[in-house]
Amino acid sequence: QQQVRQSPQSLTVWEGETAILNCSYENSAFDYFPWYQQFPGEGPALLISILSVSDKKEDGRFTIFFNKREKKLSLHIADSQPGDSATYFCAASAKDSGYNKLTFGKGTVLLVSP
């Protein structure tokens, strides 16, 4: 049973558009949700994160929207740039593990076309 699900599996948007990447989870104990960006051949880089006490977190062009009731969150990338083309992973962690164990989704491959 996959605890963190991401959709779509892949997404293509035009430069300047807003890309929307979706994530859902099963475990109600999850309350910390980081998003990671990974380029080919590199390790995942922390992009932005949110705690479940918030319903929105913004950092520049990146925004997380969080719906605790529905156990869903989404990453919005505004004004998408070709350099944003990468795989994006949604992850989740729980306070009862000290936030010391991340559960990852399978990722969304984003392609931004110029």
Next chain:
Amino acid sequence: GPKVLQIPSHQIIDMGQMVTLNCDPVSNHLYFYWYKQILGQQMEFLVNFYNGKVMEKSKLFKDQFSVERPDGSYFTLKIQPTALEDSAVYFCASSFGGLSYEQYFGPGTRLTVL
């Protein structure tokens, strides 16, 4: 951002041999992690390590696996003996801990067991 280094980037070994994967975590971080990613799958938690001890391990962390960080040097993952199913990319991560949940990942070591 903070850098985690991993050595080597690639390792090819014969089944049954021992392998040691090395990780140089962020200098002031206190918590260390290993994750495993099989091609096309999500990253999966293996183990976390704090104050010289394993705190939590997953069912993927078989008896043939061990971790240590002798005298503040590399944080290592040793597999002895290796099996074909150990072929994967292994990512090391580190975090400061406490209220600082963020885990920072290295570039990974691609292990191929023949």
